[in-house]
Amino acid sequence: MEKQLPPGQFKTKTWPILHQGDVYEFNEQSWNFRLFGQVKQEVSLSFAEVMSLPKTVSTVDMHCVTAWSKFDTTFEGIALHEMLKFVELNEDVKYIQVYGYYGGDRFGYSANLPLKDLLGDNALFVYRWKDETHDWQDITPKHGYPLRFIPPASFYLWKGTKWVSGIRFMKQDEEGFWEELGYSMTANPFKEERFR
Template identity: 80%
Template sequence: MGNRLPPGQFETEKWPILHQGDVYEFNEATWDFRLFGEVKEEISLSYEEIMKLPKTVSTVDMHCVTTWSKFATTFEGIAFRDLMKIVAINENVKYVKIYGYYNGDRFGYSANLPLDALLGDDALFVYRWKDQNHEWQDITPKHGYPLRFIPPATFYLWKGTKWASGIRFMKEDEAGFWEELGYSMTANPFKEERYR
């Protein structure tokens, strides 16, 4: 599916900056990442602990609901599946909400996703990137530093939570930030699932 342009999209080599609310100011001393919800035991990881987890490098395509698509951006980060290895989830968990900072609230932003779609190399909590025009560099605060979720290309990019702060495991699907405002729950760009 690489380099396949979904309907209604145009290709760009730039990585446009779009965000809602204030840009989060990272403070390593107070930042942590929480795994909670339908789990046997909640886990909270410091920035140091997150950065000690195995790293994955993956090249992905990004598709924004505002109609731009950027092909072949390479990211380094922690694969969603590697976070799954450190938490014991309850039976019948089929969905997650990935949270991020929004105007000072660490759980103010969220995006809902089906769990089974996030177990490959293309679902990453990223901290640096490169492409054909850029060498490796940290993602900027406006792009979600210190940790941003990049979803598989089968989801519009609003599912890619900036300033990621945690994962809530769920048995039932539940609308996230943009979904509550009328955006699609499933958000497949190849089916133009932009709105409900």
């Protein structure tokens, strides 16, 4: 069955590199992953603890707001639902912000997402990938090494935070980095929700 190309998109076999600011330089000793916000108790995981979590392999289509779409990229990573096992959420948590490094601030970048859409195996914190022309390889620093969030194909890829540093759990939706600059809160490529 032919893949559905969202409106205004073109297909590419490459994985273009786009990001704001400088590329984060990974330091395992200082890196950690924070789970906070509307939780009973905050949790901080070391890189070793994150990488010891159960792994998921999933094939995801990526749709960038700059108009390219890449089908059938296979990622290995940690599903977001594995992170949920470490925290007890307060009542009525419906949204998250996925944070990443930007401008020297570990929480300088963020992307808002509805939690209910991220509970399957296609919402991953990834560290390696492959496709029809590439064998398994680590994601590069420019793609978000050591860990990048890849959202389901129902979201534009700006929701795929690079150099991730944590998740904040929220009862109400809040703007992230690009949303503050006028991008769509919901970012569905099949509805062409690029801007507000």
